[in-house]
Amino acid sequence: MWQVRQAAATDMAAVEVLVVAVGGDLEDLRAEQFVVAAEDRSILGCGRLRPHPDCWELASLAVAAEAQARGIGGSVVKSLLEPHQGPIYLVCEDQEVGFFSRFGFRVIPTSQIPTGLRSKWQRYRAQAMTLNLMLRE
Numbered sequence: 001m002w003q004v005r006q007a008a009a010t011d012m013a014a015v016e017v018l019v020v021a022v023g024g025d026l027e028d029l030r031a032e033q034f035v036v037a038a039e040d041r042s043i044l045g046c047g048r049l050r051p052h053p054d055c056w057e058l059a060s061l062a063v064a065a066e067a068q069a070r071g072i073g074g075s076v077v078k079s080l081l082e083p084h085q086g087p088i089y090l091v092c093e094d095q096e097v098g099f100f101s102r103f104g105f106r107v108i109p110t111s112q113i114p115t116g117l118r119s120k121w122q123r124y125r126a127q128a129m130t131l132n133l134m135l136r137e
Contacts, residue, residue: 002044002045011043011046012034019046023127052116054114055117058089087137089114090133090134091120091132092131096132101134113133121133
């Protein structure tokens with residue numbers, strides 16, 4: 001059975017493979033920002049709470065294709081959100097809005113984007129057809 005735990009430095013190669021597979025954010029990957037869903041020696045999923053100078057961002061959420069639909073993504077998100085107080089932002093595509101809404105995130109106007117997320121928004125906006133800025137307060 002898998003369980004969610006704090007990532008270790010030795011997990012980061014597997015984390016990077018997962019994040020690459022979903023086209024996620026690879027910038028400044030640090031083990032202390034991540035939790036992983038692990039089963040035996042396999043990393044099945046990951047996500048991070050990334051600090052920026054003016055905000056916190058939920059980012060780099062990924063679950064291995066063969067492990068999807070087992071509740072891993074939701075458990076990773078809950079694990080990241082539970083200890084955190086204050087607003088958290090995220091950037092996602094349309095098909096992910098419903099998933100993140102279950103955790104209290106809501107779509108907000110891009111005019112409210114924090115300075116720390118502007119470069120990421122511009123980078124991903126060029127790649128994706130539709131992007132959403134979401135906030136959990």
